[in-house]
Amino acid sequence: MRVTFLNPPFIKNFSRPQRSPAVTKSGTLYYPMWLASAAGYTEAGGHAIDLIDAPAADFTEDAVIERIRDFGSSLVIVETSTPSIYNDVSFSEKLKTTLSREGQEVFIVLVGTHVSALPEESLRLNVSVDAIAQGEYDATVRELADALENRQEPGTVTGLWLRDGEKIIHTGERSPLSNVDQIPFVSSVYKRFLEPHHYFNPNALFPMVTITTSRGCPHHCFFCVYPQTMMGHRLRNRSVENVVDELEYIIAHFSDIKAIFFEDDTFPANKKRCIAICEEIIRRNIRISWTANARVDLDQETMRVMKKAGCRCLCVGFESGNQQLLDRMKKGITLEQSQTFMEAARKTGILIHGCFMVGLPGETRETMQETLDLAISLQPDAIQMYPVMVYPGTEAYAWYQQKGLITSKDFSQWLTPSGLHNTVIHGEELSAEELVRFCDEARKKFYLRPKYILYKFVQMLRHPGEIRRTLKSVRTFAKYLLFGSDVQKEPI
Structure with a gap:
């Protein structure tokens, strides 16, 4: 069977696969990792695949439909997100209607965090959508392709929500894959279908390739969407050899790639395994810069090994x-750990991109100032600071909804007209306008300090490889930092 995996047309550079989907102020654009993984897994099951990333390639709706027509797809897997869900369903209707008129029938399946959290509601949006594949969907899609090719009922495949007349049926929960080594290298799918220069993360040298070495996250931060809607909290690791083999594949097949981004929720979640990967990188004499997600409980000993293996x-x-706000969000860290972590990072020479948020349960003007004070005192290489974004399926969404602090039921309002993050929550004491204004001013106070500007200038002089990344970030970010943004200043 021919299967198309589609990141559908929407706003150019809309970063649908990231944890908080939007057109970002930094120019960040994620690879369609989960689509590409499922595509590779489906192809390994004997099916022909195509992968289309329309926002990255700036494909029009008509161009995408033409490509699906020419490929002869019978099954189309459409990635969705909360702010784009209405667009994604509307495009699915246009795709099915257009191809049906020409005699090509396609079975359309929606995947992603939003539809995993709200499968029945999402399926009822439009009859052109045939199914929802809930949660981690690699095996579900492959088995569905098998069933459709063999003219079996889709209802025999677990992990789906299907329409049965006026009723919606659930075929049962599917357990996540336990052996993630069986998924082909996601980078091998990128190589065939994507252009690496389309993708950017300001925390990695450009151009870069994004992969994951594990699935699931053992931590329970109340706002984090992927563990709560798709991948779960059970950590499933690829083997050390499998991970490092993929690094060698990337170096051999992507001639101008400067960096790897390990997009695991927490790359060093298992200290012993993290060190083993680093030691294998060193043993094989692999020399490439890499970036990863981590927590402040990472120790200096592990950081030293990571740095030696190429962690930048x-x-x-x-x-x-x-601290009280950290505890309420179930972050599981202390302010003292943050300080100790930054001291260790400076000693090992690893750069830190710090993530901060406001509008949390119990937030006040005083606690927001404490957050800015912390950001400045830690002196990371870069920061992001935004009002908390809440998505269906998370504890955060449930809490803000129960408190009546979500300002719209229209998911398209999670974005501004140009696709930036929009603030759809307000605090118990703070308006949406105050939250946005504070973040705008906080970023200016952090980035426009003479000490910080001097630091970046010296960094580029000492490390010329940082120039391209820094300038690319500055060009995109400056217009928001210096001239404001179109983020909504009032609750909707």
Whole structure:
């Protein structure tokens, strides 16, 4: 069977696969990792695949439909997100209607965090959508392709939500894959279908390739969407050899790639395994820069090994400068750990991208200032600071909804007209306008400090490889930092 895996047309550079989908102020654009993984797994099951990333390639709706027509797809897997869900369903209707008129029938399946959290509601949006594949969908899609090719009922495949007349039926929950080594290298799918220069993350040298070495996250931060809607909290690791083999594949097949981004929720979640991967990289004499997500409980000993193996930068959620707020979001860290972590990072020479948020349960003007004070005192290489974004399926969404603090039931309002993040929550004491204004001013206070500007200038002089990344980030970000943005200043 011919299967198309589609990141559908929407706003150009809309980063649908990231944890908080939007057109980002930094120019960040994620690879369609989960689509590509499922595509590779489906192809390994004997099916022909195509992968289309329309926002990255700036494909029009008509161009995408033409490509699906020419490929002769019978099954189309459409990635969705909360802010784009209405667009994604509307395009699915256009795709099915257009191809049906020409005699080509396609079975359309929606996947992703939003439809996993709200499968029945999503399926009822439009009869052109045939099914929802809930949660981690690699095996579900492959088995569905098998069933359709053999003219079996889709209802025999677990992990689906299907329409049965006026009723919606669930075929049962599917357990996540336990052996993730059986998924082909996601980079091998990228190589065939994607252009690496389309993708950017300011925390990695450009151009870069994004992969994951595990699935699932053992931590329970109340806002984090992937563990709560798709991948679960059970950590499933690829073997050390499998991970490092993929690094060798990338170096051999992507001639101008400068870096790897390990997009695991927490790359060093298992210290022993993290060190083993690093030691294998060193043993094989692999020389490439890499970035990963980490937590502030990472110790200096492990950081030293990571640095020796090529780790250049870590993305870390400090989140708040108030301990009570950290505890309420179930972050599981302390402010003292944040300080110790940054001291260790400086000693090992690893750059830190710090993530901060405001509007948390119990937030006040005083706690927001504590968060800014923490960001400045830690002195990371870069920061992001936004009002908390809440998505269906997370504890955060349930809490804000129960408290009446979500300002719209229209998911398209999760974005501004140009596709930036929109603030759809307000605090118990703070308006959406105050949250946005604070974040805008906080970023200016952090980035426009003379000490910081001097630091970046010296960094580029000492490390010319940083120039391209820094300038690419500055070009995109400056217009928001210096001239404001179109983020909504009022609750909707």
